[in-house]
Amino acid sequence: MNTVDTHMTQPTAASASQRGFWTRIVLVTLACAVAYATPGLLPNLFYVHIANLTLVSGIFALSLWIIYCVGQLSLGHAAFAGLGAYASALLSLRLGVPPFVSLLIAGIGTATVAALLGAVILRLRGVYFVLVTFLFGQMFTLMVLNWQSLTNGANGLISIPPITILGLSFGPRPVFFYFAFVVFLLVLLFTWALSRSTFGRAFDSIEQNIDLAESCGIDTSKYQIIAFTIGSGIAGVGGAMIAHYIRYISPDTFTFHNSVAYITMLVVGGRSLFWGAVVGAAFLTPLPEFLRDFAGLQHIIYGAIMILVLRLLPGGLISLPATLRRIGGGK
Amino acid sequence: MKKTLLCLTVSALALGTAAGAETMTVGLVAPLSGGGAAWGTAMKGALELAVEDINNAGGLKVGDTTYDIRIAAYDSHYNPNDAVTAVNRLVFEDEATFIVGPLGSAPLAALVPTTTENKKITITGGFTPIAMAEEHPYSFRAVLPTQIYANPQISYVVTELGAQKVGSLFPNDETGQTMSNDIASAYQNAGADASAVDYYERGRVDFVPLLTRLLAQGIDTFELDGSPPQTAGLLVRQLRELGFTGNIVRTGGDATDDILAVAGAEASEGLYVHMEYDGSLPSAQAYQTRYIDAYGGTMNAFSPLFYTTINMIFEGMKAAGTIDDTDAIIAEMGKLSDFDGPAGKANWMGQEIWGTMRQQYIPYAIGKVSGGKPEVIATCDLEKCE
Amino acid sequence: MDLLTLLVQSGVNGLVIGTMYALMAIGFTLVFGIMRVVNFAHGEFYMIGSFVAFITYAQWHLPFAMTLLITIAVVGIAGALIEWLLIRPLRADELTGMIATLGISVVLQNSALMYFGASPRPMPDVVSGLVRFGPVVFSWSRIFVIVAAALVIGAFWLFMQKSRTGRAMRAVAQDREAALIQGIDVERIFPFAFGMSVALAAVAGALMAPVFSVSPFVGITPMLKAFIVVILGGLGSIPGAVLGGLLLGMIESFGATLFGALVADMLQLALVIAILLVRPTGLMGRKEA
CATH class of the missing domain: 3.40.50.2300 (Response regulator)
Incomplete structure (x- = not known):
């Protein structure tokens, strides 16, 4: 992480951690200040819209990272986002639950489903887990499509109310930006705290070598279920945010392609640290829009950039500074 | 990272809007x-x-x-x-x-x-x-939309063909679900049985199992409805490959060229198609x-x-x-x-149907494919085709 | 139509899609078995195969056998090059390799879109006409697919069993280290295996091109199906891919004919999930080390 030189003399161990704490406070405050000004600085609402989508993508990528760091890769992550989206939308549309409350319930509900499912499917390892989550995603899409009495089938759900807290509507793009930013920041801080806690250390050792971790007496399946539950629950909240922001969802909103996109963010950004997910989301979400002017070439360039990043920066974009330093040092 | 990107956009934008x-x-x-x-x-x-x-x-x-x-x-x-x-x-x-x-x-x-x-x-x-x-x-x-022309058009086609049992496949989405209601009731009104129905996911290319299922129900006419143009072509082709010799009708958005391209002129001969307008107009x-x-x-x-x-x-x-x-x-x-x-x-x-007047209406027609080309056989208004 | 007719008809239908799925899945599973790479671009090679067939057969009017040979050569060499240029450096990590194939898929599909346009192109049949056995009707074009696919699968099997390279590939799939000790040049095997894998997908594409017409998007569905087949048959298992392909074809055909499309789709997924949970290595897969 970046460190800010605070002109302290000879820090002891305690004051070093104290300093780290203050550094983070400063960083968070700085981020908040930048975020506060952002919607006003962007040239028009389209940019705000893209910024909003980027923040939510960041939430998805971070939540996937939590699962990834216990050594499991979910190829059905979009299904949990979709589950949260439908749950929150239906709660607010059919039962009149206020959208912010429904968002929280959706998150908890998605986490519960993930916990139950995880208990069954987390027995599978590696590529088999990837495959079963892929199938779960397909199953979810089919279910949403065909359970018409509940989900309105392919028609999707329209007129989903925007999130409102104490009379303040987060429907307009610039206002939603603040909501998305706060949730994003909370998820970010939570992920950071998690990676620092005993949980995080257990996660780490599981990711590095699951068999070794097991033989050290770490209950790997417990940690995997916890990570899967938390990650999927956060994805559910992210999905619900999209539902209340776009105010429309359909089975096409969260598909296999979204799951793949989240993984791509993780890999392109860099998997070794949690903020790689953030960098990946910030890089890839607006990228197609930058390439619009190339018309037909847009997607080709997108794919080529993906391959190039992997080829030149196997550690993802977050390894760019180190790679540059290495090249510079080599000269 | 994000900030640099945004700066890039801003400069790109400045370049982009420097037109007349x-x-x-x-x-x-x-x-x-x-x-x-x-x-x-x-x-x-x-x-x-x-x-x-x-x-x-x-x-x-x-x-x-x-x-x-x-x-x-x-x-x-x-x-x-x-x-x-x-x-x-x-x-x-x-x-x-x-x-x-x-x-x-x-x-x-x-x-x-x-x-x-x-x-x-x-x-x-x-x-x-x-x-x-x-x-x-x-x-x-x-x-x-199908809703407007299903009744006049289908009643004309049913009389013309003497269709009794009609089979159809619809895309499993909003468009398909809306159309299936309109089309089924139009056939019912015209005195034909249109209960042999199934839905498919968009992007599907192999319809043989589904068509086999419909053919087993003894249909004499197949309705292509509003399936996407390429899909409609595949449906015609695969129906003929299964030995279906009955009539094929398209009560949906224009797809005639694609149907002809995919299924060939021979398989499409005698196809009844909805024409968005009278194509014989100069x-x-x-x-x-x-x-x-x-x-x-x-x-x-x-x-x-x-x-x-x-x-x-x-x-x-x-x-x-x-x-x-x-x-x-x-x-x-x-x-x-x-x-x-x-x-x-x-x-x-649209006043009577939706309470608004924002639906464009241009008189439409029914065509019959002959020799690889749709010929206008009837022109229609909101009431009837003749 | 009586029940027996319906069953026979469905059986043949199932065989057609089943052999196509098998062709797709063999290549997919081969690459996974040998290189540990999940190739998301597999469907795009199916698409390229169908375009090569379209150009050589429908535009240049070459004999179809020649078309198939050209398809195999062009796509095989392209595949080997792609492996050498793009996948080799990223193979160290399963996940990175997988994402790289995703990028390749995006590039290939959109290049085809730019060059050929979106609208599907119909292609003339290799053999036309209908065969009738009493009330059962098949088209020659579909029978042709079954026979041709069976021949290709047979040739592939012989190659894997009898040839030195084929045996080397099997050895690498079983245990890379042991193969290395045996003196097998793994670095040469990889591009070869990848080229062969995607050439099989291309053959499937070429065979199906007259039946389903050709567009830049034709590879998407076969890719997802290959995914499911491979889970069903067991990752890395070639007999499993053949068995899984045929089985999935039959399930689809009978399911859709007897119960309708949606039930068939649900049934498929439920079955595969159940198999994964009870027997994660699929029907014929080996336990992973």
């Missing part, structure tokens, strides 16, 4: 690739031809200002997420005065809150009733020639319909003397009647 002074942008969001591309490219062609007319004539003269028209076209991939992003870009970044598209009901449902809020006219081809709902006063529709044929000269290949019949609506909007702008006051423009558009377009005279309809 009096330029007006018209947006397009339609499927330009994938399943609905035949329709989407027809819409894009319509917009380009309409704009070409105006720019060649020196621009659009509204009040004292003359506008050169620029097009911003984005692919919706027939997907609601992409349609929403595209429409945000059109509304806020390109500041499009109006938007041609989207096609498909889900993309429309997804973006109509944005266009309504920002008072942007859209011209859709989506069959959802949302398009005509009172709360979306800027949503217009160029294409007649103006329609002239438009088609112009389109094919410009783009090659074939022309989907949606094109002249969209061309007509686009021109009605330009007409509305001229009459209202503004390109920004959408309410004034739609008020003027509403006054247009018997508007001459390549496909025939256009009027607004």
Whole structure:
């Protein structure tokens, strides 16, 4: 992480951690200040819209990272986002639950489903887990499509109310930006705290070598279920945010392609640290829009950039500074 | 990271907008690739031809200002997420005065809150009733939905063919679910049994098992409904491969060229098709020639319909003397009647059905494919075909 | 139509899609078995195969056998090059390799879209006409697919069993280290295996091109199906891919004919999930080390 030189003399161990704490406070405050000004600085609402989508993508990528760091890769992550989206939308549309409350319930509900499912499917390892989550995603899409009495089938759900807290509507793009930013920041801080806690250390050792971790007496399946539950629950909240922001969802909103996109963010950004997910989301979400002017070439360039990043920066974009330093040092 | 990207955008934007002074942008969001591309490219062609007319004539003269028209076209991939992003870009970044598209009901449902809020006219081809709902006063529709023509057309076809048991496959989405109700009740009204029905996921290419299931129910007529053009072609082909010799009917958006291309003239012989307008009109044929000269290949019949609506909007702008006051423009558009377009005279309809008058109506026709070409066998109005 | 007719008809239908799925899945599973790479671009090679067939057969009017040979050569060499240029450097990590193939898929599909346009192109049949056995009707074009696919699968099997390279590939799939010790040049095997894998997909594409017509998007569905087949048959198992392909074809055909499309789709997924949970290695897969 970046460190800010605070002109302290000879820090002891305690004051070093104290300093780290203050550094983070400063960083968070700085981020908040930048975020506060952002919607006003962007040239028009389209940019705000893209910024909003980027923040939510960041939430998805971070939540996937939590699962990834216990050594499991979910190829059905979009299904949990979709589950949260439908749950929150239906709660607010059919039962009149206020959208912010429904968002929280959706998150908890998605986490519960993930916990139950995880208990069954987390027995599978590696590529088999990837495959079963892929199938779960397909199953979810089919279910949403065909359970018409509940989900309105392919028609999707329209007129989903925007999130409102104490009379303040987060429907307009610039206002939603603040909501998305706060949730994003909370998820970010939570992920950071998690990676620092005993949980995080257990996660780490599981990711590095699951068999070794097991033989050290770490209950790997417990940690995997916890990570899967938390990650999927956060994805559910992210999905619900999209539902209340776009105010429309359909089975096409969260598909296999979204799951793949989240993984791509993780890999392109860099998997070794949690903020790689953030960098990946910030890089890839607006990228197609930058390439619009190339018309037909847009997607080709997108794919080529993906391959190039992997080829030149196997550690993802977050390894760019180190790679540059290495090249510079080599000269 | 994010900040650098944003800075990049800002500079890119500054470069992008340094064009002539009096330029007006018209947006397009339609499927330009994938399943609905035949329709989407027809819409894009319509917009380009309409704009070409105006720019060649020196621009659009509204009040004292003359506008050169620029097009911003984005692919919706027939997907609601992409349609929403595209429409945000059109509304806020390109500041499009109006938007041609989207096609498909889900993309429309997804973006109509944005266009309504920002008072942007859209011209859709989506069959959802949302398009005509009172709360979306800027949503217009160029294409007649099945609901309007199912009854007159099917009653004509059933009498003509003596159809008794009709089988059909619908795409499993909003469009398919809406159509299946309209079409089934139209067959019922005409005295035929249309209970042999199944749904398929968009993108499916092998229909043999599903068709086998329908054939086992003893159908004598197959209804292609509004399946995407390429899919309709595959259905005709695979029906014939299963030895089906009965009649095939298309009560849905124009797909004749694609059906002929995919299934071949032999398999398509005798096909009854819905024609969006009377294709034997000289103006329609002239438009088609112009389109094919410009783009090659074939022309989907949606094109002249969209061309007509686009021109009605330009007409509305001229009459209202503004390109920004959408309410004034739609008020003027509403006054247009018997508007001459390549496909025939256009009027607004829909009061009794949706309580609004934003559905474009152009008399349509029924065609029968013979020798690889659809021939008009009946022209229709809202009541009947003859 | 009586029940027996319906069953026979469905059986043949199932065989057609089943052999196509098998062709797709063999290549997919081969690459996974040998290289540990999940190739998301597999469907795009199916698409390229169908375009090569379209150009050589429908436009240049070459004999179809020649078309198939050209398809195999062009796509095989392209595949080997792609492996050498793009996948080799990223193979160290399963996940990175997988994402790289995703990028390749995006590039290939959109290049085809730019070059050929979106609208599907119909292609003339290799053999036309219908065969009737009493009330049962098949088209020759579909029978042709079954026979041709069976021949290709047979040739592939012989190659893997009898040839030195084929045996080397099997050895690498079983245990890379042991193969290395045996003196097998693994670095040469990889591009070869990848080229062969995607050439099989291309053959499937070429065979199906006259039946389903050709467009830049034709590879998407076969890719997803190959995914499911491979889970069903067991990752890395070639007999499993053949068995899984045929089984999935039959399930689809009988399911859709007897119960309708949606039930068939649900049934498929439920079955595969159940198999994964009870027997994660699929029907014929080996336990992973």
